Structures are given as structure tokens and as C-alpha cells.
Amino acid sequence: MTTLLVSHPSFLEHDTGIHHPERADRLRAVLAALDDPAFEALARVPAPVASMEELTRVHPQDYVEAIMGVRPGPGEHVHIDGDTVMSQGSAEAVIRAAGAAVTAVDAVMQGQARTAFAAVRPPGHHASPGIPGGFCLFNNVAIGARHAQARYGIERVAILDFDVHHGQGTQAVVGPDRTLFYASTHQSPLYPGTGSPHERGIAGNVVNVPLSAGSGGLEFRAAWADRILPALDRFEPELLIVSAGFDAHAADPLAGLEVETEDFIWLTEEFRAIAEQHAQGRIVSVLEGGYDLGALAESVATHVQTLMRE
Numbered sequence: 001m002t003t004l005l006v007s008h009p010s011f012l013e014h015d016t017g018i019h020h021p022e023r024a025d026r027l028r029a030v031l032a033a034l035d036d037p038a039f040e041a042l043a044r045v046p047a048p049v050a051s052m053e054e055l056t057r058v059h060p061q062d063y064v065e066a067i068m069g070v071r072p073g074p075g076e077h078v079h080i081d082g083d084t085v086m087s088q089g090s091a092e093a094v095i096r097a098a099g100a101a102v103t104a105v106d107a108v109m110q111g112q113a114r115t116a117f118a119a120v121r122p123p124g125h126h127a128s129p130g131i132p133g134g135f136c137l138f139n140n141v142a143i144g145a146r147h148a149q150a151r152y153g154i155e156r157v158a159i160l161d162f163d164v165h166h167g168q169g170t171q172a173v174v175g176p177d178r179t180l181f182y183a184s185t186h187q188s189p190l191y192p193g194t195g196s197p198h199e200r201g202i203a204g205n206v207v208n209v210p211l212s213a214g215s216g217g218l219e220f221r222a223a224w225a226d227r228i229l230p231a232l233d234r235f236e237p238e239l240l241i242v243s244a245g246f247d248a249h250a251a252d253p254l255a256g257l258e259v260e261t262e263d264f265i266w267l268t269e270e271f272r273a274i275a276e277q278h279a280q281g282r283i284v285s286v287l288e289g290g291y292d293l294g295a296l297a298e299s300v301a302t303h304v305q306t307l308m309r310e
């Protein structure tokens with residue numbers, strides 16, 4: 001069965017200004033890597049806009065309307081907070097990034113694909129229901145998880161976040177709801193400062209494993225193998241959604257972990273094994289961070305290849 005790639009040209013029109021690490025060149029590098037003949041077997045669809053119903057399963061309607069109402073003129077920027085910026089093209093990008101997660105969920109739930117990768121920007125895991133931040137406006141993975149539950153009636157969705165930053169926005173959605181599971185490895189201390197192991201959700205449905213700067217593949221794999229994957233296995237997810245940020249890579253300029261591309265491959269294989277056991281193989285992976293263009297492109301390519309493997 002195939003792997004689906006969801007993306008859209010509007011993601012390149014979300015302009016964060018010069019010297020901003022979350023820039024359109026990131027996605028250009030990713031899409032160029034996925035243009036290789038090795039990815040010929042990917043099914044490709046453009047990301048649709050998410051509906052108000054889909055967005056408001058996570059975000060209050062007045063929040064959605066406020067974000068969609070930010071329409072600066074050509075070349076202008078609106079600073080939502082210190083590092084979250086919107087341009088003229090941002091409103092369309094954010095609503096299609098959420099739509100990409102929804103479409104990826106539809107494809108794996110309807111059996112058109114076993115796995116899917118959403119190559120989107122802006123990222124989403126720092127967006128809480130009513131608070132943007134950390135380059136994020138809508139929480140793409142949480143919107144995907146809620147869509148899977150509402151549209152397909154599945155009970156347990158796991159969100160797995162290996163971005164180097166803690167996804168406090170996703171945790172805010174998952175924590176109080178025992179039908180969801182959230183696990184994260186992240187560098188600590190680092191933005192946003194959350195993600196202590198003591199933050200465990202309502203029923204141990206949140207698992208946080210902070211890693212100190214300088215930690216590499218050994219510590220990264222041990223965190224997942226010893227702490228997170230056993231809890232994920234016990235949760236018996238019917239769908240795995242991955243917050244796929246590649247800024248834990250040793251080459252990344254925004255953080256200080258020393259994870260290598262092979263470690264992301266290893267973890268993707270572990271996700272596939274658990275998905276095979278509990279979730280009919282269903283994995284939806286959504287791009288989050290990753291700011292070294294070469295490391296990002298290589299990591300995404302090998303991650304997607306691992307999702308494509310029979």
C-alpha cells in the first residue's frame with residue numbers, strides 16, 4: 001500500500017521576514033529532496049483548506065477568526081509574538097497546513113494509504129487552543145487527531161513528538177483527555193520551558209523525557225525505547241500521528257542535541273512496528289521544526305523512505 005505526500009505551494013508564501021529560521025527555504029529543501037526518483041511511488045495530493053468545523057475541534061472559533069483576520073499588505077509583517085510572524089500569505093498557509101493533517105488522516109483511515117507525510121509550514125505543536133507561539137498558529141497534529149476521532153470514531157490516538165522543542169500546545173490538548181496520548185523527547189532547558197517528566201496528563205497519557213544539551217543518539221534511543229514506547233504499546237493506539245521535527249539533529253543551529261539521521265530512521269521503524277501491532281499500520285507524520293537545510297532534507301527523505309518501506 002502507498003504512502004501519501006501532502007503539501008501545497010501556499011506554504012512557501014508564509015513569509016516570516018529576513019533572518020527568521022522558520023523560512024520558506026526549509027520547505028523548498030524538503031520538496032527538492034522528495035523530488036528524487038526514489039520517491040516516484042509516493043501518491044501526492046495538494047493540501048485543502050481546513051473547515052471551521054475541523055479547526056474548532058481544537059481552537060475556539062474567535063481564535064480561528066482572529067488568526068484568519070490577520071491580513072497584512074504585500075511585504076508587510078504582523079508580529080503575533082516575539083518569534084511568530086504573519087505575512088500576506090500566512091492565513092492561507094496556516095489553514096492549508098491544518099488541512100494537510102486532516103487529508104493525511106482521511107487517506108490512512110480510508111485505506112488509500114498506509115502512511116502519510118504532510119510537508120507543511122508553519123509548524124503547529126507550540127500552538128495551544130487559544131495561544132499562538134513558537135512559529136505556530138494552528139496545532140496541525142491535534143486537529144488531525146480530533147478529526148480521526150470525530151470522523152472515524154476511533155477511540156485512541158497517539159501523538160509522538162521528537163522535535164527538539166517540547167510541544168506544550170499539543171500537551172495542552174492531550175493532557176486532560178485520556179483518549180489521547182502524547183509523548184515527547186526534547187532538549188531541556190530550552191524554549192518553551194515545559195515538558196518535565198512530572199507533567200503526566202490525567203492518566204499517565206503524557207510522557208515527557210527531557211534530554212540535556214549534548215545528548216546524542218544513545219540517550220535519544222534510550223528515552224524512546226525505555227520510557228516512551230512501552231507506554232505507547234500499553235495505550236494501544238488506533239492511529240499514530242507524528243510531530244516530525246528534525247531540529248534535534250546534530251547539525252541544527254537552534255538547539256544542542258546530537259541526534260543523527262540514523263536515529264530518526266530507527267525511531268520511525270519503531271513507530272511502524274507499533275502501528276502494525278495496534279493501528280493497522282496507520283501513521284500520519286506532520287513536519288514541525290528542523291532548521292539546517294541539509295540535515296532537514298536528508299532527515300525527511302530517510303524518514304519518508306522508512307514510512308514507504310513495505
Ligand SMILES: [Zn+2]
Pocket residue numbers: 163164165245247288289290
Ligand atoms: Zn523545534
